[in-house]
Amino acid sequence: MMPIRALLGATRKFTTSAVARGGHGHHGGVIGSNLPFDISNRYKLTLYFILFFGSGFSLPFILVRHHLTK
Numbered sequence: 001m002m003p004i005r006a007l008l009g010a011t012r013k014f015t016t017s018a019v020a021r022g023g024h025g026h027h028g029g030v031i032g033s034n035l036p037f038d039i040s041n042r043y044k045l046t047l048y049f050i051l052f053f054g055s056g057f058s059l060p061f062i063l064v065r066h067h068l069t070k
Contacts, residue, residue, distance in 0.1 A: 032039040039045055
């Protein structure tokens with residue numbers, strides 16, 4: 001049976017070697033390659049941000065207006 005210190009050292013070596021080999025999710029250091037949206041077009045990105053954050057910010061105001069006009 002391995003001592004705990006040796007077991008932890010082996011675990012550390014295994015995880016760092018997987019990262020160093022370029023494991024899952026490594027895209028070669030290209031900025032934004034791991035994002036779920038494209039950041040190359042700044043106007044499209046701005047529109048997405050406005051729609052995403054604007055919809056969440058405006059929802060309470062729309063709900064209050066709906067309840068006041070009922």
